[in-house]
Amino acid sequence: MRIACLDLVSNSFFPVLAAEELGFYKAEGLDTHVELVRDSAAPAALRDGAIDAMAGVTHLVLKQFPRWEGVKLVVAIQQGTPFLLVTRVDLPAKRGDIQALRGLRIAADVGPVVVFQRLLIEAGLDPERDVQIVKLPGGDNPNISFGVYAASALEEGQIDGFWANAMGSEIAVRRGVGKILLDVRRGDGPAAARHFTFVGLVTTDSLIDRDPERVAAAVRAIVKTQQALRADPTRATEVGKRRFPPDAAELIATLVERDLPFYDPAISEEAVAGINRFAQSIGLLPDPVSYEQVVALQFRDLWRS
16 A cells, blocks of 8 residues: 655654554555655645555645545544744744734745645734745755754744744754744644644545455554554654654654644544635635545544554
8 A cells, every 4th residue: 555645754644654664554464655745746646546545634635636526534643733833932922922923934835835824814914915935945855854944944044934843843942943933733823723634544435445445454553553652652763763864763752742632543523624614715625515525434433443
């Protein structure tokens, strides 16, 4: 089974990668490889059959599968909008102060940028006039982790902040160059932003119809990986040593332990409604669709196995 992951050096997608490295796919009889496929390229690869499933922020799939037609969410990998806003450490602003972003240069990757723009709008800011949302030279390299790359750009003074995963945020904080201004999962910023998106495993209706047991095996493997990490977060380190740069490998167990409350495989109706409202607000969805149209309900019992 081929699974595309939008960012390998990340706590957000980590259970999908850990399921391979810790042997949970193999234990379910799957020959599975998780590979890096950045942002919009992943939904296109899913559409074209180049991959079997995508582990990513779920709203992105709508760019290639309008109204969720032809795809389903099968399991949640991490709950809640996974991006954090980090600013330079000397910014005179308290945590949660979104108004402090006025005039600053904030970097965001292709997929997360629409989430950040909508966050600003919800907070009463104009993303085109009040904040300078910038691209990082080289930030679209398909082989990098954007958050880690952005942390270095912040350290070098190229930007005033960035919107990315917790790995990049932690690196910036530990280097003493950044501080977390917003973590919407933990209550910072507009309440609606917590449910703009989440990290889930998406596959096609055709694969579910053709080989439902293979999809079920992948779901079981991810659920068991989440359970194993909750039981012993230090197991994340062995995965990091195999697949991460050294500095990130040292941090991943800390991030996983911190994020244990979000490693919940259940896909709630509230979460789906939040994604669909967000997708409508940015023009990816013309009208609401039902929970049953978005989620493969035949795998629901496996979330609590």
